[in-house]
Amino acid sequence: MSAVSKAEQAQREEFYGRLAPHSMTPLWEVLKDIVPPEPRAKAAVHLWRYADVRPLLLEAGGLLTAEEAERRVLVFENPSYPGQSRTTATLYSGIQLILPGETAPAHRHTPSALRFMIEGEKGFTAVGGERTTMREGDLVVTPAWAWHDHGNEGDAPVAWLDGLDIPMVGFFEAVFMEGYNDKRHALTRPEGDSHARFGEGLLPLNATSPYGQTSPIFNYPYERTRAALLASAEGAEPDPHEATTLRYANPVDGGWAMPTMAAWIMHVKAGTQTVPIRSTDSMVMHVAEGRGQATVGEDQFSFSAKDTVAVPGWHWRSFTALEDCFLFFFSDRVVHEKLGFYREERQ
Ligand code: GTQ
Numbered sequence: 259m260s261a262v263s264k265a266e267q268a269q270r271e272e273f274y275g276r277l278a279p280h281s282m283t284p285l286w287e288v289l290k291d292i293v294p295p296e297p298r299a300k301a302a303v304h305l306w307r308y309a310d311v312r313p314l315l316l317e318a319g320g321l322l323t324a325e326e327a328e329r330r331v332l333v334f335e336n337p338s339y340p341g342q343s344r345t346t347a348t349l350y351s352g353i354q355l356i357l358p359g360e361t362a363p364a365h366r367h368t369p370s371a372l373r374f375m376i377e378g379e380k381g382f383t384a385v386g387g388e389r390t391t392m393r394e395g396d397l398v399v400t401p402a403w404a405w406h407d408h409g410n411e412g413d414a415p416v417a418w419l420d421g422l423d424i425p426m427v428g429f430f431e432a433v434f435m436e437g438y439n440d441k442r443h444a445l446t447r448p449e450g451d452s453h454a455r456f457g458e459g460l461l462p463l464n465a466t467s468p469y470g471q472t473s474p475i476f477n478y479p480y481e482r483t484r485a486a487l488l489a490s491a492e493g494a495e496p497d498p499h500e501a502t503t504l505r506y507a508n509p510v511d512g513g514w515a516m517p518t519m520a521a522w523i524m525h526v527k528a529g530t531q532t533v534p535i536r537s538t539d540s541m542v543m544h545v546a547e548g549r550g551q552a553t554v555g556e557d558q559f560s561f562s563a564k565d566t567v568a569v570p571g572w573h574w575r576s577f578t579a580l581e582d583c584f585l586f587f588f589s590d591r592v593v594h595e596k597l598g599f600y601r602e603e604r605q
Pocket of ligand 1: 352367422
């Protein structure tokens with residue numbers, strides 16, 4: 259590299275100063291930052307322990323109703339993005355609480371949502387005219403611009419992990435919503451209808467998804483997911499990096515269940531560990547069951563059931579299971595793949 263004299267540097271700085279009023283800036287001063295040789299995540303690795311979250315969530319339940327809040331959620335806000343309601347650069351997550359008898363009123367929005375059930379037996383979500391009862395570990399998807407409301411017909415609190423693409427849609431400045439003219443939107447189909455049509459390995463003739471690019475299965479029940487994982491783990495040696503992983507698929511086209519968020523679930527057998535892998539997508543991991551240790555980038559921590567972790571992009575990740583672990587993930591991988599920049603590396 260040729261050395262730059264003080265005089266030359268001063269001349270350059272003076273030139274840059276005259277560019278600024280024209281709203282221009284010299285690329286060569288920032289090129290290495292804006293186009294680095296490796297992805298650089300701004301988000302921090304962060305763990306939210308359910309033992310800390312739960313009492314605060316219940317306290318929020320005493321402060322305001324679900325109706326008042328519209329959505330009573332404690333947002334998992336990444337410490338690297340204060341005030342921005344982001345869990346990673348592109349993903350939003352939080353824990354939503356519905357108390358017995360409450361309704362989170364019907365609305366629709368351009369962001370897509372997924373729910374991973376954490377506790378309570380009698381919670382429901384209604385989406386686009388159909389209701390589903392949500393049990394622990396169920397994955398429920400809410401397509402963009404579909405009417406949805408939530409309720410709780412039991413006598414215990416209902417809580418779930420919300421995952422939305424709000425920061426991603428926000429990047430395109432395309433976030434908007436609409437309220438319904440009633441607390442609950444009209445139901446037009448019986449519970450279980452979408453599962454019967456799309457969730458049994460059968461499809462209606464000439465099936466198209468009623469929700470465009472989102473899976474028409476709107477509840478992936480944990481009972482089946484768990485059984486499928488355990489049987490898969492019995493049937494073949496685990497992958498060194500992914501252990502036994504199954505992804506939530508759209509039965510119409512075999513792709514991911516949602517157009518902006520990929521979701522999968524991993525089983526790591528007690529006493530085993532995975533080998534580090536990294537990928538460009540940022541993810542949120544939620545511990546459905548089990549206890550173990552995780553290494554994400556430079557961070558090492560132990561985790562237990564119902565904890566949630568922000569895993570920024572291009573961070574090496576590996577897991578050690580102290581008990582049988584069922585780890586749920588969602589990520590922006592589906593968009594990386596569509597746009598052609600998905601990469602991964604395995605040790
Ligand atoms: O349930 O519709 O966590 O609109 C954030 C925004 C949940 C929802 C969130 C929402 C919802």
